[in-house]
Amino acid sequence: MLNFNLSPELLEIQKKAREFALKEVLPVAAYYDKIGKTPIDILRKAFDIGIINGDIPKKYGGKGHGVLEAVVIVEEIAAACPGIATSVFDNSLGMEPVILSDNETAKEKYLPKIANDFRLISFATSEPTMGSDVSGLRCTATEDGDDYILNGTKYWVTNGGIADYFSIFATVDPKAAHQGICAFLVEKEWDGVTVGKAIPKLGQRASNTCGIHFENVRVPKENMLAGPDKGFILAMRTFSHTRPAIGAFAVGAARSAMEYAIDYAKKRRAFGTKIANFQAIQFKLAEMYQKVETSRLLTWKAAWEADNGIDPTITASISKFYATEAALEVVSEALQIFGGYGYTRMYPIEKLFRDTRLYRIYEGTSEIQRMIVSGHAMAGYQPVMPPLEDLPLHIEKDPSEVNVEEDPDSHAWRCRICGYVHYGEEAPDKCPYCFFPASAFKDTAEADKE
Numbered sequence: 001m002l003n004f005n006l007s008p009e010l011l012e013i014q015k016k017a018r019e020f021a022l023k024e025v026l027p028v029a030a031y032y033d034k035i036g037k038t039p040i041d042i043l044r045k046a047f048d049i050g051i052i053n054g055d056i057p058k059k060y061g062g063k064g065h066g067v068l069e070a071v072v073i074v075e076e077i078a079a080a081c082p083g084i085a086t087s088v089f090d091n092s093l094g095m096e097p098v099i100l101s102d103n104e105t106a107k108e109k110y111l112p113k114i115a116n117d118f119r120l121i122s123f124a125t126s127e128p129t130m131g132s133d134v135s136g137l138r139c140t141a142t143e144d145g146d147d148y149i150l151n152g153t154k155y156w157v158t159n160g161g162i163a164d165y166f167s168i169f170a171t172v173d174p175k176a177a178h179q180g181i182c183a184f185l186v187e188k189e190w191d192g193v194t195v196g197k198a199i200p201k202l203g204q205r206a207s208n209t210c211g212i213h214f215e216n217v218r219v220p221k222e223n224m225l226a227g228p229d230k231g232f233i234l235a236m237r238t239f240s241h242t243r244p245a246i247g248a249f250a251v252g253a254a255r256s257a258m259e260y261a262i263d264y265a266k267k268r269r270a271f272g273t274k275i276a277n278f279q280a281i282q283f284k285l286a287e288m289y290q291k292v293e294t295s296r297l298l299t300w301k302a303a304w305e306a307d308n309g310i311d312p313t314i315t316a317s318i319s320k321f322y323a324t325e326a327a328l329e330v331v332s333e334a335l336q337i338f339g340g341y342g343y344t345r346m347y348p349i350e351k352l353f354r355d356t357r358l359y360r361i362y363e364g365t366s367e368i369q370r371m372i373v374s375g376h377a378m379a380g381y382q383p384v385m386p387p388l389e390d391l392p393l394h395i396e397k398d399p400s401e402v403n404v405e406e407d408p409d410s411h412a413w414r415c416r417i418c419g420y421v422h423y424g425e426e427a428p429d430k431c432p433y434c435f436f437p438a439s440a441f442k443d444t445a446e447a448d449k450e
């Protein structure tokens with residue numbers, strides 16, 4: 001049975017995350033944005049109250065949460081600060097390749113440590129010269145006895161400067177593209193690992209992002225999460241499970257912008273009345289509300305699919321690009337409602353505007369999501385309607401009166417080019433509308449049989 005209510009357990013999780021967001025995150029959000037640092041003590045508190053790492057399976061000491069729990073939590077944290085939310089959720093992104101891999105040794109060694117101690121793990125496919133084209137990564141993994149040796153640089157690594165571990169994607173042969181990609185769990189303290197300076201950013205400045213350089217880093221084979229033919233798939237499966245959370249970040253940020261705009265519109269006066277009384281403002285608020293609602297539904301659906309054994313790839317992509325683009329529109333309109341004050345750093349909209357802009361870029365840009373969804377629409381998706389040329393479009397005759405056996409002249413032929421339906425025993429020599437020859441006509445009786 002279809003049900004859009006959150007279960008009592010999920011409502012409890014939402015309450016806990018909301019309280020944490022309002023009490024711990026919101027008060028420090030502007031400050032950490034200004035100084036451009038990740039508040040590690042906030043991540044630590046999130047760990048202590050159990051709203052980080054929830055997705056570690058129970059078998060390894062975790063809570064065994066699904067993606068639905070994650071989207072409910074991150075909506076609340078992102079509503080208070082999108083940057084801190086990115087850093088809070090990053091352990092889930094970093095851990096997902098470990099959880100999805102079939103390397104039991106690595107799971108047993110690392111997941112309990114992450115569950116019980118305060119350990120951070122980052123995810124890295126991107127490099128200085130590639131991001132969208134994961135098959136084009138250049139960091140190399142060379143087999144050497146019981147180890148692989150990593151050389152290269154990963155870039156844009158969220159929490160890279162504060163993480164203990166990394167899920168690293170590298171290639172055994174750059175020319176082999178997808179087939180060469182493998183994945184490893186690497187510890188920051190290993191010889192040859194160098195952490196770069198924090199990258200200065202437009203927004204989400206409370207989330208650390210940096211490059212990680214590997215120079216002859218020896219990784220034991222037992223830390224391989226996916227072999228060369230499986231690494232690319234592992235990266236894509238990871239994104240299918242984590243993209244709904246990016247949609248949920250966007251819902252949280254948009255929800256806050258909408259709430260601030262409603263509050264401001266009810267207080268600000270112009271032309272002798274509150275601006276909330278202008279229909280132009282009311283319609284903006286209605287569209288914001290509509291976008292927050294639709295985005296949330298999409299992210300919940302993607303999360304639900306991931307948790308119920310349905311491949312969430314397409315829904316995750318749709319929720320990611322719909323919700324992230326909708327959020328940017330919502331925040332932009334909220335800024336408009338605030339007028340000049342929206343453009344200042346004294347109100348929260350300016351920060352939300354900068355923070356929200358990132359959502360269209362990381363974890364697969366909007367363009368990449370469109371490629372995934374259009375590829376599915378054109379190939380994987382099973383249409384319900386018949387092909388155009390087979391459409392039973394009898395315009396001239398009532399189909400119930402068409403009886404080819406008794407009246408051969410009622411036989412219908414459809415022009416595949418312009419759609420014209422010709423009635424007669426034979427197709428016409430040429431179409432009277434588009435002038436294409438008889439070969440352009442399809443016998444609709446044949447289409448019926450198919």
Ligand SMILES: Cc1cc2nc3c(=O)[nH]c(=O)nc-3n(C[C@H](O)[C@H](O)[C@H](O)COP(=O)(O)OP(=O)(O)OC[C@H]3O[C@@H](n4cnc5c(N)ncnc54)[C@H](O)[C@@H]3O)c2cc1C
Pocket residue numbers: 122123124125126129130131132133155156157158159201204209358361362363364365366367368371
């Ligand atoms: C703050 C931040 C945090 C990040 N965190 C992480 C992280 O933790 N781990 C990680 O691995 N990565 C991370 N990333 C990297 C992020 O995933 C990439 O930036 C993103 O995938 C885009 O890659 P790119 O920047 O190399 O752009 P490019 O791939 O160079 O793309 C440039 C532009 O071209 C477009 N484009 C590319 N290919 C096509 C195509 N075939 N058709 C149409 N348009 C195309 C893109 O959409 C984009 O608009 C982070 C990035 C940022 C900014």
